[in-house]
Amino acid sequence: MDNLNAITVFVRVAEARSFTAAAERLGLTPSAVSKAITRLEKELGVRLLHRSTRLVNLTNDGVGFFEHCREILASVEDAERAVTLAKASPHGRLRIQMPVGFGRRVVMPALRQLSQRHPALMVDAELSDRVADLAYEGFDAAIQIGQVGGDLLVAHEICRLRFTALASPEYLAQHGEPRTPDDLDQHSCLAYVSPLTGGYRPWEFSRDGQTFSRRVSGRLNVNHADSLVEAAIAGMGIVMISNFIAADAIKRGLLKPILSDFVAPGPKVHLVHLPSRVVSLKLRALMESLDEAVAAFDQVLEPSGATQASGQAPRPENPAV
Template identity: 85%
Template sequence: MDNLNALVVFVRVAEARSFTAAAERLGLTASAVSKSITRLEKELGVRLLHRSTRLVNLTNDGTGFFEHCREILASVEEAERTVTLAKASPHGRVRIQMPVGFGRRVVMPALRQLSLRHPGLVVDAELSDRVADVAYEGFDAAIQIGQVSDERLVARLICRLRFTAVASPEYLAEHGEPATPDELDQHNCLAYVSPLTGGYRPWEFSHNGQTFSRRVSGRLNVNHADTLVEAAVAGMGIIMVSNFIAADAIRRGLLKPILTGFVAPGPKVYLVHPPSRMISLKLRALMEALDEAVAAFGQVLETKGA
């Protein structure tokens, strides 16, 4: 293999699953990219990609080769950084994927500050509630809530969510305030519909050292937390959402926390990224910005030491 350019082209095609998208990212023509992959396959004596008119997928041989290529290119990047680290500042493109609610309220303000602080950085952010395949899709990092199942990734704890049950003062004045989770059966509880499972997210409670959950659903159930808050503010029922989602409405007196002595601790939030012997400057800058953003929320989010 004459140089590393063929590996770079292959990795970009595998990440984008498209010759055209990879060509745009590399500043080449799609024909040049296709020819580079063909030469590489001929040199290796194996087929790396399944080609179709709409999509490019890795073969079994290609999948293994892709992982090795990413490690090789990461090592080259690290070697370059060791030479220039003393005078370098974060620069280049960083791709991050995150859940919509946490991304909008917590991460995006951090990314805006990150861009102002480091003008050499370009941030590509995807907000969606899916669990991304970070390594395969070419993300530098992702925010994941709850247990991280991909053992290939490094998981760094950012914080732990706090949940709260809330309702509008008008709803509580008309229907009364439940004193225990058992009394929720007498109320209209609006559920969050998980986009991953299509089911309703259970409400977790804790009392006298015992943790238990209740599955609730009301006359309106939505897969968007901000919309649930709007429905609760309108007096439609009780909701349970992350504190950072409801914080503004609570502060303005539009929603009132209830059952505060029963709500259980929420899930942990992680920044996940592919393993590397040395964290890149841009990823380190991202971590610092996230830590500052979480600290700015105070008691709304439990910090790593909580």
């Protein structure tokens, strides 16, 4: 083939599984993309894609060709980045997916700062409590809480959450303050409903090096963290929420931390992306902004001990993002 354009078009179609979606990413018409794939198949003498009215899938020959083509494009991109890294600044489009709660409180402020700092960078953000397929959906990066979904993803730890039991001063004045997790049986608890499983998230506790969990639910259980905080502020019961979500309510005295002697280590938060030998300027700039956003929350939550509030691990001097 004469140039890399045909390979680029094929890889984008295979990733998006759609001629239309690939055309949007490439700035071409669907007709032009379809013709480019047809010419490529004719030149190679094999069928690379199965077409249907709703979806495009790789043939057996297409799967192998796709992997080789993606490696070729990655090598070309790495070479370009290596040449321009020292003098370039972040530009182009950055697509990122993130969970709603952590995204609203931490990532969105970081993205606003990122956009102001780098005006040539355009950011597309999706807030949803799902695990995105970066390769097929075209995301540059995603925020994942807990276990990283995807064996091929590169994960960089941002921080570690800390979940705290909280209640309003009015609720505690009326019902008393529980001293141990066993006392929760006598209280109204507000549980988080997982949108992925439909089950209630267990409350994790720790004491004397032993970690244990309790399944709780009450008269009101919601799959939205902010709504749970609002219900707790209204005096409807006790809630177990991430420190980032509850930071403002704690600072304003609307919610009081309880069972502080039983706080367990929370899940880690990672920025994940597809592997590349040279990390893009966009991802480097994103990581810098996320670091600043987490540090700002640390100061709000615990000014005298910044890393304790989020459980953030010390960063290596040259993090491999």
